[in-house]
Amino acid sequence: MRILYVSFFLCFCSVSLFAQAIYKTIDSDKLERTCELKIQLPRNYNAEEKRTYPLVVVLDGDYLFEPMAGNIDYQAYWEDIPDCILVGINQGLTRENDFFYDEDTFFxxxxxxxxxxxxxxxxxxxxxxxxxxxNFRIIVGHDLSANFLNYYLFKDVPLFRAYIALSPDLAPQMQNRLFERLSSIEQETFYYMATADADIKALRNAIIECDAKLKTIDNAKLSYKFDNFEDASHYSLVGRGIPKALNDIFALYKPINGKEYNEKILTYEGSPFEYLTKKYDDIEYFYGFEKKLIENDIRAIAAACDKKNDLESLEKLAKLVKNEFPESMLSSYYMGLYYEREGNLKRALQRYKSGLLLKPSQFIDKEVILEKMYDTQDALKN
Incomplete structure (x- = not known):
């Protein structure tokens, strides 16, 4: 029996480490009924922290919430996108009425x-x-709801910064209205639309026509992406469209990869450290929240400093890491690396030794620190 209790406890603890759906109801005066909501908070969410998260509103939450929540939880785990708060609205019994528009005005x-x-x-x-x-909000819908989400674009100040329209059942005149609105929109807006070769024919034809028009928009404030999936149906395209949409919306947020390193950092007119600063400033500007410095980007910028023989940038990077991660081996490692490149091996050795008392990071642990210590000691003897 004790084994059973222990197993149950361990299972409960492990589950608590993952994002889970919270079921809530909200009494609506507008609708004169109670609405059922599904809410997913980020892993290790702490309401007491002075941190905010992008909000993702999922229409047709009965079936669209779970694939959206799973994709966000997975990509956020790998730091490809930020942690997000999701809310889905269950509309299984009311969607026809919820998404109703006038037959004359089409609003x-x-x-x-x-x-x-x-x-x-x-x-x-x-x-x-x-x-x-x-305030960075995303709205996602499919079919009828993918058409309805467009109406929030037409407010003087749109409520959402990103729109994911999966096989939208476009209302009459919506194509022209979208073209006019997205052509003149004044805040950075992300718009994603998708169809597939086996999509419902009438919807697909209208979507392809709409895409041809939206592609001609010349507006620096608009980031428009479109996918026409092969071997996908009206329903299966959802599973392929969601990760593609998130990838496009949070392209700037993503960790530095090999392509960005070679094509942007190494060719950047300024220093590698200036590139890093601009990247994080742009993230805060576009998304409205500050991204915490991650180790992947530190490694990339340090490598670029070495490649360009930019000691000044490396020093600035080392000081930034020390400020951001004072209790991590990262701080000692990069300060040691700076002194080593500077030629001050005694100071470098001191920094490496101090790292043994600090906490390991994702890539820097005791073995890495010891290896740097031994290499520095050998260099001092020669």
Whole structure:
């Protein structure tokens, strides 16, 4: 029996390490009913921290929430995208009414207008009051809901910065309205749309036509991406579109990879450290939140400093790492590396030795520090 209890406890603890869905209800005055919500918070979410997270609103949450939540949790784990807060709205019994638009104006009307106001006036304030959500908001929909999400673009100040429209069932005139709005939009906006070769024929034809028009938009504030998947249906394209959309929306946020290193950092007119500073400043500007310095990017910039023989950049990087990670071996490693490149081997050895008392990082551990110590000691003897 004790083994059973221990197994249950370990299972519970391991599950708690992963993002889980929270089920909530919200009483809506706009809709005059109770709405069911699914909410997913980031792993290790702490409401007391002074940190905010992008908010992802998932329409058709009955079936679209889980694939969206899984993709975000997975990509955030590998630091390809930031941690996000998700809220899905269950609409299995009400979606036809929720997404209703007038047959003359083709804008939300009756129950559709009520749902439009519910999301803007009740759901978003509810999430902001109860969770640490930022002003960078993403909305995602499929089919009818992928059409409906476009209406939030037409507010004077759009509620969302990123739109994911998966096989939208476009309303009449939506193509022209999207073209006009996205052509003149004044804040950085990400728009993603997808269809597939086996999509519903009527939807696919309208989407292909819409894409041809949107591709002609010349607006530096708009980042537009489109996918036409092969061997995918109206439903299976969802599983392929979500990761592609997230990849495009958070392209700037991603860790430095080999392509960026070779094509952008090494060819950058300024110093490697200036590139790093600009990259993180741009992330804060575009997404509205600060990204914590990650070890992958430190390694890339340090390598570029070596490649360009830029000792000044390496020193600035080492001081930044020391400030950001004072209790990590990272701080001693990079300060030691700077002194080593400078030719001050005694100072470098001191820094490496001090790292033995600090915490290991993802790539820098005791073995790495010891190896640097031995190499430096050998260099001092010669």
């Amino acid at each position: 939300p009307a009756h129950d559709g207008a009520d749902f439009y106001e519910f999301l803007a006036a009740e759901l978003l304030p509810f999430m902001e009051e109860n969770y640490s959500s930022s």
